[in-house]
Amino acid sequence: MAAGRERAARLLRQLQRAACRCPSHCHTYSQVPERPTLGNTDYAFEMAISNIRYGEGVTKEIGMDLQNLGARRVCLMTDKNLSQFPPVNAVLNSLAKYGINFQMYDNVRVEPTDQSFLDAIKFAKKGEFDAYVAVGGGSVIDTCKAANLYASSPTSDFLDYVNAPIGKGKPVTVPLKPLIAVPTTAGTGSETTGVAIFDFKELKVKTGIASRAIKPTLGIIDPLHTLSMPERIVANSGFDVLCHALESYTALPYNMRSPCPPNPINRPAYQGSNPISDVWAVHALRIVAKYLKRAIRNPEDREARANMHLASAFAGIGFGNAGVHLCHGMSYPISGLVKTYKPKDYNVDHALVPHGLSVVLTSPAVFAFTAQIRPERHLEAAEILGADIRTARIKDAGFILADTLRKFLFDLNVDDGLAAIGYSKADIPALVKGTLPQERVTKLSPRPQTEEDLSALFEASMKLY
Structure with a gap:
């Protein structure tokens, strides 16, 4: 009897030694050892890229995009100079064609400040929008990113997300609303980035907010919009x-x-x-x-x-x-x-x-x-x-x-x-x-x-x- 138990125990030990050691399939080895790091430098990078749609006249599709998103209350953001020009008119025509309910904010400041960001944020909070469209250069797109962020995180203090050491640089953990960016200049690339830059007037320096979470949902790159640029x-x-x-x-x-x-x-x-x-x-x-x-x-x-x-x-x-x-x-x-x-x-x-x-x-x-x-x-x-x-x-x-x-x-x-x-x-x-x-x-x-x-x-x- 004892000999039989010893043989069974020996057989179990042999099976355990021969068992799969693959981390994906074996409970015994389910914890992968941590990668040793050299000093305190990073060892990985992460690519975050906005969806891009390119083509002459592609702006006309925005109304359909908003329909597809189920948007019921849209914020259209631009600046006063652009509000009378073809890019904004193209967006307005598409919104009208597809029956999109929207409110326009055209008070974006060229080279935004903390105060101009706060004005746009106030508008966004009051509007309770479920989608955003930014038509303009980097100033407009960056302002719209900030408005979307703080309207989606209404209890946050403005400096919570501003880059350290000027702000607290907190990571963004709240879900944001969809944002479609329509660049009208060929420069900032703001339609692809999770960065929003502004002048912090008190210190007389530029700073910003940097987080993948504020990256536009879609960038509409319509080369027709650059033809009127001086x-x-x-x-x-x-x-x-x-x-x-x-x-x-x-x-x-x-x-x-x-x-x-x-x-x-x-x-x-x-x-x-x-x-x-x-x-x-x-x-x-x-x-x-x-x-x-x-x-x-x-x-x-x-x-x-x-x-x-x-x-x-x-x-x-x-x-x-x-x-x-x-x-x-x-x-x-x-x-x-x-x-x-x-x-x-x-x-x-x-x-x-x-x-x-x-x-x-x-x-x-x-x-x-x-x-x-x-x-x-x-x-x-x-x-x-x-x-x-x-x-x-x-x-x-x-x-x-x-x-x-x-x-x-x-x-x-x-x-x-x-x-x-x-x-x-x-x-x-x-x-x-x-x-x-x-x-x-x-x-x-x-x-x-x-x-x-x-x-x-x-x-x-x-x-x-």
Whole structure:
């Protein structure tokens, strides 16, 4: 009897040793060991991409989209300049054709502020909307993202979701309503990203909200909407695409960014350069090199304007997941501290440095500075933009890219540096102070920077040519 029990026990032990050790099928080994991390850097990246629909005249489908969503109460958001133009009329015609009940908010501010965000949020809360449509540039789409977020989270304080260190940077856990974005400029790529940027007036700096949760449900890219864009708006929008592509491609690699998030919900929208974002960034840069000058110089060049509209979305997918770095981080105080500058072709009643201009004016200095790290990427970018690198030395990559950018900007009649838009060396301490809180992007620079470095970069950007 005892011998029989011993044989049975021995047989069970043998079966256990021979059993499947696959984590998916075996209870004994159902817990996979945690991946060891090196230091505190991240080890993964996540791609979040908005649905995109592209084609001439595709705006007419919006009414059907809202019907398909079962929307009963829609917020249509735009700005006063655009409200009388063809893109908004095309949306209105579609909403009327399909019997969509909507209210229009046309009080979006070009280059939004915290107060203009709050005004739109108040409208959204009062309207109790179940879907949103944003028709305009980045200012409109970003404002609509914020309105959707805070109307969906009505008890949240405004600073709860604003990026740290200015706000609390809390992760978004509430469900948002569907948002259809209709970009009318070829620049921000806001229809593809989970980012909403605004001027925080109290501190005189730009900041924003960054979360995959606020990304539009659908981006409607209708190249017909770019045909009425004036020359300087085409140029400044295109400069934003240029810098989105360059910065995301040269950003700190995702697996060198720290800290490693304790939970996937804490992984930032801007994660550092990665193999998938790289593809979108480089492709966008090639389109910019081929078509931006044509799109600026000839409003009848439908091919060029259509391709720049696509490039904006491509770059948006790239930087929306990889992030941007110093050009954007330094641009926020350039916009926020504007004195009297009013750009050509912008119908505004306040001083304004267009976002794309504020970004591109520091680009030669920035890429000369960052090229010490990953110089091969900087040299590749210079070649795409037209530089002859056959005899170039890799150590000169930053200077070559900087010179290529200066020539590019000179050919397009861009203001001669920060001095030409009203800044002087006396403003540099304030510009540096305004850059320091932008850690969300400045920490993605491949090369760390001190306050002295930032001062030198602003000084080098006072005059370009």
